[in-house]
Amino acid sequence: MAKRKFGLFTAIALAGSVFLAGCGGDTATDSGGSGEGGEAKDPEFLSVLTGGTTGTYYPLGGAMATIIENETGIDTTAEVSQASAANMTALADGDAQIAFVQTDTAFYAAEGSNMFEGEVIDTVSAIGALYPETIQLVTTADSGIASFEDLKGKKVSVGAPASGTYINAEQLLEIHGMTMEDIEEQNLDFAESQESLQGGQIDAAFITAGTPTGAVESLSATADVSIVPVADDKAAELIEKYPYYAKDTITSGTYGLTEDVPTVSVLAMLVVQNDLSEDLVYDITKAIYENTDQIQHAKAKLIKAETALDGIGIDVHPGAQKYFDEVNK
Incomplete structure (x- = not known):
């Protein structure tokens, strides 16, 4: 159980976004939190937290936001941020849905150590690893x-x-x-x-x-x-x-x-709020790992589904796990 108050997190997330059921007309199953009757209520807007404008996260995040929007039909924007540690806190607070983070920082957040001393974050899970940081x-x-x-x-x-x-x-x-x-x-x-x-x-x-x-x-x-x-x-x-x-x-x-x-x-990795449905995170994961040719950055060639679970020290979102199980079997 996270030391953050989950009820407050949920209230903020619900108040800050307008939700819709399913994706692409299908009814999704929510892996982290479900609506009435078990139907997912995913946001119609996604925010991807990156880092500073002179780092690597920002240009990659902009390209990925475009890919996610094109492939899922959900308005998606890349946001400038203070990077890894701040991104984990922002997702836990419900201020965004997806973020870039270092694998070591995500590990510290999950166990409540170093910069997260006494503040366990267990409402965020992994999409997958990207490239060496x-x-x-x-x-x-x-x-x-x-x-x-x-x-x-x-x-x-x-x-x-x-x-x-x-x-x-x-x-x-x-x-x-x-x-x-x-x-x-x-x-x-x-x-x-x-x-x-x-x-x-x-x-x-x-x-x-x-x-x-x-x-x-x-x-x-x-x-x-x-x-x-x-x-x-x-x-x-x-x-x-x-x-x-x-x-x-x-x-x-x-x-x-x-x-x-x-x-x-x-390693650089992508993390996501647990509350996003399995279907939506599956679609996001598929969009990113199958369209790296659309990313105009040298690191794009290192982003591969085959190595996406390497070095991950936190739980993988069920939607992402479903995608990797399919492509890596």
């Missing part, structure tokens, strides 16, 4: 920063407090024998990090996003970008302690890099 420690070639140890005493952007990026930064510093107290912590979003690196106000920035990331690409247009590597032994140590991480590589040519840079990643 690469942890990028970004600096410039003239900063003198070549390793994590070089961050000591430097001004480093670590994202908003309690954000997914912040926790990633905290855990990577930990593995390198450091804490937030060893740096001059700056709580900036991706766009602010880019501008501050360009202006020399900060020395480095943690950015967790699919590559190439818009903010880092913009930085590379005016400065020589350098990405601090995560050594193989440190990556292995991190994964052993926090198994939702995976080894990753930022390839040569990205941001003008002249060689591959080893690092780590979590």
Whole structure:
């Protein structure tokens, strides 16, 4: 049972949306909450929470919103947001229906740990994983920063407090024998990090996003970008302690890099309110995973039904599970 009051959540959701039964003329079965006689009452408007405009979630979310609207006939809009942690809270509060989130952040929400300490969210479930969210420690070639140890005493952007990026930064510093107290912590979003690196106000920035990331690409247009590597032994140590991480590589040519840079990643995923019907979530899932050719972003090629359940640490919505069971059998 969520520590949030479910009755309030339901009241907000009902007051904020006008519902209709079924989808495409069919009567749907509501997996999370049903109307009279068991008929689903899904919204006639869907909101997809993404992230900041210079990250990866926003352009992908815009493309997915268009696909969902075209395939389901439901008005769907992508919304700018504060990304993972804020998105989980917004869905639990009934402020949106679908959201992008990091797999590690969703796991914390489900168990009530880290930024969700004492606040279990069990009214949100998974649609599926999308692509690796690469942890990028970004600096410039003239900063003198070549390793994590070089961050000591430097001004480093670590994202908003309690954000997914912040926790990633905290855990990577930990593995390198450091804490937030060893740096001059700056709580900036991706766009602010880019501008501050360009202006020399900060020395480095943690950015967790699919590559190439818009903010880092913009930085590379005016400065020589350098990405601090995560050594193989440190990556292995991190994964052993926090198994939702995976080894990753930022390839040569990205941001003008002249060689591959080893690092780590979590996964980006889509989550949805439990209250949406099984039929509707099935249709949403099918729309996304069968129309990735309509997404004009490099990460689209990584979005596959075959790997959509990899790394998912929370319950999968029955509608999404039904789709993956059909295509992966």
